[in-house]
Amino acid sequence: MLERESGSRETTGRTRRRQQGTSARRGAQPGRPDGAGPVVGGAAGAEDMASAPPLTALSQRHLLGIRGLAAEEITLILDTARAFAEVSLRAIKKVPTLRGKIVVNFFMEPSTRTRSSFEVAEKRLSADTLNFAPGSSSVSKGESLLDTARNLEAMAPDMIVLRHRASGAPHFLARHCRSSIINAGDGAHEHPTQALLDAYTIRERKGRLRGLRVAIIGDLANSRVLRSNLFLLKTMGADLVACAPPTLIPAELSRLGTQVTCRIDEAVDGADVIMMLRIQRERQAGGAFPSAREYYALFGLTPERVRRAHKDVIIMHPGPMNRGVEIDSAVADGPASVILEQVTNGVAVRMAVLYLLAGGKLGELAP
C-alpha cells in the first residue's frame, strides 16, 4: 500500500501526484494524543479512504506543539517536506518561496542542530533571517521575554522561531504577539519540528508509521522530544513503549497513550524503531540515578540489546548524544543508525513548516 514512499528519491512532480492519494484522511478518527478520544481505527482503513479531498494547507498560524494536530495535518507537513527534500539535492539549493519575509530565530537556550537547521531551511526558502540569543542581546540586561519579543516585532517579522527553557513560553508569546510563532523546543513540553523530522525519517525508511512498534528510551521526565513524539506517533497509529528508570518517568505517562516500562529488554523487544533520549548529567545530581556508569549498565543501548529488536530496526537520537551513557558508540555509528539522516531531514521538514505556516499550499510549491 505504501510502496510509493519506499525511500527512493523522486521528482517533485511525481511526489506531488502521490500526495493526492496519500493525504486523504479526513474520514479517519485520529487518535487523540491526550488519550481522550478513540485510537485510530482499522489498520488499512484510514489511508485508503480517499473520498474526501486531501488537505493542502494548514489553517493555523502558529506551530506551538503536536498536540492538537490532526493526522491529516501531520501528513500534509510530511508530504510537503518530501517535496522540499528535492530542493536540497539541487545544485542551487534555494527557492524564492519566502522571499521578502522576515523570520526571527529567537533562541533563548543553547542549540546547535535545531537553530542551524532552521537557519538553513529559511535560507533555502529565501527568507531574511535575524538571529537572537540571550548572550548577545538585551535579555542579559534583564529585559523580559515579552518586551524582547515586542521589540523584535517592531521590526515587523513574519515569524518567530522560539527556543526557550520554560514550558509554555511559545504559547505566552502567541497570546501577546502578532507574528506566527514556531516552537523550536519549550522546556520539557514539546519540540514539534523534531517529532516531525523523526516521523519523516521513519516514514522514509519504513514506508509508514501506522502499526510500527516504537520504543522511546531515556529521560522521559524532562524530554520535550518525548512528548511531541508521543503525540505525533499516537495520532498516526504507531504502537508505543516508553522506558526509563522510574525516577525519570513522569506521573501518569501511560495516559498519553504509551506503554510504560522500566525494563529496557522489554522495551526493545521486537521494536521497529528505537528512539533514544539524551540523559542530562545534571539529573544525576538530582538523584534520579546514582551514576552514569550504572545508568549505562541498566539502560544503555548496547549491540546486545539491539539484537532483541526487529531485524530491520532503525536507531534514532535527537542529539546531542552522550556516548557511553545512553547509547553505545557501536550502536550510534552502526548500520541501523539513522541519526545523521534525522539531521538532514530536519531541514526539509522545517522548510515545510515555515512554508505552510506562511500560508503556502502543497500543490503550489515553487519550482
Next chain:
Amino acid sequence: MESWLLKGGRVVDPASRTDAVMDLLVVDGRIAERRPAQKAGGAPAGARVLDMRGRVVCPGFVDMHVHLRDPGQEHKEDIQSGTRAAAAGGFTSVACMPNSEPWNDGLSVTEYIVAEARRRGVVNVHPIGCVSKGGRGEELAEIGDMVRAGAVAVSDDGRCVATSALMRVALEYSKIFGIPVIDHCEDRSLHAQGVMNEGYASTLLGLRGIPAAAEEIAVERDLALAAMTGGRLHLAHLSTRGSLQKVRRAKAEGLAVTCEVTPHHLLLTEQAVVDSDYDPNTKVNPPLRTEEDRLALLEGLKDGTVDAIATDHAPHHEDEKLREFDDAPFGLIGLETAVPLLMDRLVATGEIDLTRLVTLLSVNPSRILGLGKGTLEVGAVADITVIDPGHESTVDPSTFQSKSRNTPFRGWKLRGWPVATMVGGRLAHELQVTARR
C-alpha cells in the same frame, strides 16, 4: 455616629440559630435591636433606612488568610487598597500574613500594620505574626510582643514551619497566648522546583509537578505535634483528598485542629492550567489539584471537616504575572470574587446552604482567631455583610479595588454579589443598595 435601620432582609445568623426576615437596628456601631420585619416605619429619628428586601444580611465575613503586601510591596497592594478590596468583596475583617518586607516578626511591624489600618483601612485588620525570626525557620520570633500589639495568630506563611522541632516549640509557646499556629503544609524537598500539581496535567504540559504527598506529609507531622503538645493548630489552604482524610480522622480523635480551604481549590482543578494554555493566573501554591481532590474538599465543607473558607488573597503586579509560567510568582487574588463564586457555584447549586456559608466565612474564622465577632445578636459590633442573591455580574478585574488583577476568574458570570459591607456601624462599601427599587 450614624444610626441605621436595615429593613426587611433575610437575616442569617448561625450563632443565634436565626434565619428569618427581620429588621435590624444599628446604633453607635452595635446591633441595638432585632425584630420581625415591619411593613413600614419603625425607624428611630435620624436613622438612615436601608431597604434590605430580597437581600441576605449576615454577620460580617472574615477572611483569615490574606496578603496585604504592606509594608514593602506596595506596588502589589497596600493596607488601603487591600481593605477596600475586602469591603467590596463583603469582608469586614481580614487577617494578614506576615510575609511583608520586612516580615512581620516583631513589635514594630505589627504596630505599623495596626496603626496604618487605623489610618487608612476600611475594614478590621488583624495581623498574623511570624513563627520564626524573619520567617527563616530558625529561632522563635518574639510572639508575646506581637500579640500585645494585636497579632491574632502566628505563621511562617508560605514557608511551612521549617523543622518539626520548631513547630513543636511554636505549638507549645503559643499556648501562653491562646493563639493558633497556622501552617502552610509543604515538604520543601518534595515541592522541589514544582510549579503545578504533579499528575496527568503536569506530564501533558511538561511542567514540574508538586505531589500531593508534599502537603500530606506536613499535615501528618503537624497533627502528630498538635496531639503531643496540645497546642492549637490551624492548617492553611488544604488542597488534597489525603489532607482532608487526615484532618477528619484527627478531629474524630478529639484533636483541637482547624483548617481552611480556598475558593479556587473548591472551583478549579489542574485542568485550568491546560485550558488556559499556561496562564500564570492559574499558578498558585498549593497548586490547583485534581477533580478527585476538589470533590473531597467539597465533601469536607459539608461534613464539617473544613472549618473555614479563606481566599489566600495574594496580589501580584501585572508585570510580575506577565511572564513565562515557570518564572511567574505563585498566587491569586480572591477578596473581590470569593463571595459571588461561592454563592453562584456552591449555594445556588445546593452544595451548601446559606447558614453553612456564613459559618465558614464568619462564625468559624472569627472563633479560630478569637475575634469575638461572627454574630448579629443584640449588643454585637455591627460588622455586617449584605448579599443580593439575585444580582448578576461578570467578573471584571478592571473594576477591582485591589491594585492587582491576578485572578483566574476573569469573565465568569456570577449571581449573588455582596452589595453592602458595614464595619462597626460604618458603611465601608455599598453597591446599588439604596439606589435599587
